[in-house]
Amino acid sequence: xxxxxxxxxxxxxxxxxxxxxxxxxxxxxxxxxxxxxxxxxxxxxxxxxxxxxxxxxxxxxxxxxxxxxxxxxxxxxxxxxxxxxxxxxxxxxxxxxxxxxxxxxxxxxxxxxxxxxxxxxxxxxxxxxxxxxxxxxxxxxxxxxxxxxxxxxxxxxxxxxxxxxxxxxxxxxxxxxxxxxxxxxxxxxxxxxxxxxxxxxxxxxxxxxxxxxxxxxxxxxxxxxxxxxxxx
Ligand SMILES: [Zn+2]
Ligand SMILES: [Zn+2]
Numbered sequence: 001x002x003x004x005x006x007x008x009x010x011x012x013x014x015x016x017x018x019x020x021x022x023x024x025x026x027x028x029x030x031x032x033x034x035x036x037x038x039x040x041x042x043x044x045x046x047x048x049x050x051x052x053x054x055x056x057x058x059x060x061x062x063x064x065x066x067x068x069x070x071x072x073x074x075x076x077x078x079x080x081x082x083x084x085x086x087x088x089x090x091x092x093x094x095x096x097x098x099x100x101x102x103x104x105x106x107x108x109x110x111x112x113x114x115x116x117x118x119x120x121x122x123x124x125x126x127x128x129x130x131x132x133x134x135x136x137x138x139x140x141x142x143x144x145x146x147x148x149x150x151x152x153x154x155x156x157x158x159x160x161x162x163x164x165x166x167x168x169x170x171x172x173x174x175x176x177x178x179x180x181x182x183x184x185x186x187x188x189x190x191x192x193x194x195x196x197x198x199x200x201x202x203x204x205x206x207x208x209x210x211x212x213x214x215x216x217x218x219x220x221x222x223x224x225x226x227x228x229x230x231x232x
Contacts (some may be wrong), residue, residue, distance in 0.1 A: 021063060041172040047071065047179065051100050052171035054093050055209040056135075064091040070108065071176060079112030079187055087179075091129065099168055106179060112191045116199030127186045133173045134165045 041048045046068035054062050067086050074081040081087070091104035108125045114121050166177065198208035203216045 002144060006071060014162050025114045026107060033121060041169045041174050045171060045174075045176075047174065047176040049091075049093070049102075049173050049175055050171055051093055051095075051168070051173060052096050054100065056095055058097050060095045062093045064089060064093055064104075073191075074108075074114075074183055075110065075187060079191060080110060081108045081183060082111055085109050089175075096132070099164065099165075100173060101130075101132050102173070102175065102178070103130040105129065106182070108183065110187060112188075114193035114197055117209065118198045118200070119193045119197075121191045122192050123188065123191070125183070125186045125188075127179070127182045129175075129182050130177060131178045132165050133168045136161055136167045136169075 008054055043050060045136065049064065051062075054060055065086065066089050068089060069084045070081045070087050072083040074083070085108070088107040089104070090106070091102055094101045094103075106129060107124060108127065109122060109124050111120065111122050198212075200206065201208055201214055201216075205216055
């Protein structure tokens, strides 16, 4: 049990944006973020996983390996995973008391532009995923068997933490938001076509790679005067 909590705590860096209070106060329109997280999931969507076979007995585990097409706009601007390219999911689904823990890696191809020469760049990334999807019907606060967690009994903080986690929708869970957050974190900050890309000439924009001896004569007026003297 404590191992799962350690994992759940470790996922902090992969957590999505904080969601609003749940349930929303009556009369207050739901923020966009909340509305997006409570749709009916489409079981045919490649990033919607069906966990029915896993069952709800804590401890049961199923591996999940499959290749699915990447959704649109996975990444940041020009740097990202091309829509429809292969995402290789290599995941492990584990039933825990609170819900289903998803962990593993996703391999993807990233395309973008070299920051120095603007040539197209293609590289592959391996993204670590770890997320706990909670049962929406789970009891609040210390349910039976809350011992052995090795945590200070702080039901409030724990509930807050749980409320921020994505939920299971029946037997379905939506991997996409978690994947999006993880992919953005895994993108190279400064993509390069190669480590020592010489880039472009700052004077004229020429590609230095194609013209290694490229340079510009320094147009210093004092030299021009000397040259003139020399020719007289
Ligand atoms: Zn380059
Ligand atoms: Zn130049």
